[in-house]
Amino acid sequence: MKPGTTSAACAALLRRDLALIWRRRGDALNPLLFAVIVVALFPFALGPEAQVLERIAAGTIFVAVLLASLLSLDNLFRSDLDDGSLEQLVLSPHPLSLLLACKIAVHWLTTALPLIAIAPLLSVFLHLPDTVLPVLLGTLALATPLLSLIGAICVALTAGMRRSGMLLTLIVLPLIVPVLIFGAGACNAAQAGLPYGAPLLWLGAWLTLALVLAPLATAAALKISLT
Amino acid sequence: MPAIDLVDTPPLLAAHCLAYARNEEPIFGPLDFSLAAGEVVLIEGDNGSGKTTLLKVLSGLLEPTSGEVLLNGVHLTLAKLSHQVALLGHLAGIKMELSTLQNLRFAVGLGGIRPGITPPLALASVGLAGYEDQPVRLLSAGQKKRVALARLLLVPAALWLLDEPYANLDREGIELVNRLLTTHAQRGGAALITSHGAYAYTSGTPRKIALNPGTGNRESAIGPKSTPTKDASA
Numbered sequence: 001m002k003p004g005t006t007s008a009a010c011a012a013l014l015r016r017d018l019a020l021i022w023r024r025r026g027d028a029l030n031p032l033l034f035a036v037i038v039v040a041l042f043p044f045a046l047g048p049e050a051q052v053l054e055r056i057a058a059g060t061i062f063v064a065v066l067l068a069s070l071l072s073l074d075n076l077f078r079s080d081l082d083d084g085s086l087e088q089l090v091l092s093p094h095p096l097s098l099l100l101a102c103k104i105a106v107h108w109l110t111t112a113l114p115l116i117a118i119a120p121l122l123s124v125f126l127h128l129p130d131t132v133l134p135v136l137l138g139t140l141a142l143a144t145p146l147l148s149l150i151g152a153i154c155v156a157l158t159a160g161m162r163r164s165g166m167l168l169t170l171i172v173l174p175l176i177v178p179v180l181i182f183g184a185g186a187c188n189a190a191q192a193g194l195p196y197g198a199p200l201l202w203l204g205a206w207l208t209l210a211l212v213l214a215p216l217a218t219a220a221a222l223k224i225s226l227t
Numbered sequence: 228m229p230a231i232d233l234v235d236t237p238p239l240l241a242a243h244c245l246a247y248a249r250n251e252e253p254i255f256g257p258l259d260f261s262l263a264a265g266e267v268v269l270i271e272g273d274n275g276s277g278k279t280t281l282l283k284v285l286s287g288l289l290e291p292t293s294g295e296v297l298l299n300g301v302h303l304t305l306a307k308l309s310h311q312v313a314l315l316g317h318l319a320g321i322k323m324e325l326s327t328l329q330n331l332r333f334a335v336g337l338g339g340i341r342p343g344i345t346p347p348l349a350l351a352s353v354g355l356a357g358y359e360d361q362p363v364r365l366l367s368a369g370q371k372k373r374v375a376l377a378r379l380l381l382v383p384a385a386l387w388l389l390d391e392p393y394a395n396l397d398r399e400g401i402e403l404v405n406r407l408l409t410t411h412a413q414r415g416g417a418a419l420i421t422s423h424g425a426y427a428y429t430s431g432t433p434r435k436i437a438l439n440p441g442t443g444n445r446e447s448a449i450g451p452k453s454t455p456t457k458d459a460s461a
Contacts, residue, residue: 004335004336004337004338004339004340008336009336009337011336012332012333012335012336012337013333013336013337015333015336016322016325016329016333016336019325019329020322020324020325023324023325024324079322082318083318083319083320083321083322083323084316084317084318084319084320084321085320085321085322086320087288087314087316087318087320088314088320088334088337088338089337090287090288091286091287091288091312091314092337092338093338093339094337226288227288227289227290
């Protein structure tokens with residue numbers, strides 16, 4: 001009678017969630033498609049002048065990526081709640097927060113990472129200067145995990161409710177506005193030739209804090225939602 | 228049939244004055260019962276009498292309003308208790324898109340494995356040999372239930388909490404559940420099973436815990452049977 005190790009449990013959960021997403025890879029592409037469409041529509045609406053597009057490039061890409069991640073957030077615990085897997089996670093001998101951290105990691109890997117990967121393409125659509133692209137990628141790499149972590153807490157809070165999509169958006173949006181301000185701000189500063197280190201460091205500090213605290217808060221919120 | 232034995236070894240599971248209320252409306256209890264190793268006990272009650280809630284409280288998913296639970300005579304917080312029980316609820320926690328074997332491998336990764344058994348062996352012993360790579364979505368309701376039963380075989384929990392384990396099963400499946408329960412009891416495990424009357428446990432007459440319907444289960448006098456709310460030897 002020996003329970004498995006926590007690392008084995010996390011590995012099993014990662015493997016299962018990735019396998020599930022692979023089975024539904026069509027759905028997983030939705031956020032990516034959404035971001036591409038949103039960004040591609042801007043040149044049509046504003047005209048093709050490079051000067052105009054350049055100015056809004058970083059901000060537009062940032063907003064598109066954040067909204068696209070938000071789109072898939074609602075499904076983070078939905079299927080696990082519906083089929084009872086979540087109860088099994090809660091009942092397992094391992095810390096719930098670590099298991100949930102794995103689920104959040106899978107969400108980031110499968111929605112945010114592809115978005116970061118196509119960000120160079122999006123920046124071409126909007127004439128973002130090449131020199132700003134590394135800053136954009138860096139801020140996205142810091143901001144998207146923050147969104148997944150903050151979003152997970154909110155999803156856990158609303159998990160017990162049916163049709164919680166609207167409520168979730170209302171809770172998440174105010175919380176991610178600072179992330180947007182600092183992220184897009186860093187890109188705009190880099191574009192204007194100003195130092196952009198400070199907002200990046202702020203994002204890094206928040207990310208560190210969220211990495212430690214968000215899984216704990218998510219676990220607590222989820223336990224409340226289950227009762 | 229076994230009377231409440233007063234041997235020195237403490238029972239595997241004991242509940243004292245266990246009660247649960249939702250929004251101040253009592254769902255069940257207060258209940259006093261104990262469960263020795265090697266025992267299979269049936270929880271009887273009509274729909275809405277709190278059977279599922281009782282199992283959820285015992286598994287640690289819900290905090291009881293009052294009372295305490297002892298495991299092997301040690302007072303445990305329910306959070307710790309939950310690690311030593313296997314709950315099979317109405318929702319089996321099985322992923323429809325994954326194959327039966329993938330589902331069981333995940334269960335083993337999460338809960339550990341009983342020595343001397345492997346996921347393919349467990350599938351074979353619930354009569355699903357040859358379905359290893361079949362997505363669960365394509366199985367019938369009864370076969371899905373069998374996958375959930377295979378999980379119980381794999382996970383090293385001494386106490387099984389089974390919510391309506393006979394639902395959706397054919398005659399052969401019912402015998403399978405009985406066989407699994409008998410083997411589990413012989414190995415020193417114990418099980419609590421809920422049933423709404425149409426119970427099918429055939430290996431001897433199990434002890435019963437009666438939950439009277441509705442809110443009346445606080446008073447043993449109310450209810451269709453004169454069985455007290457305490458455990459009664461059948």
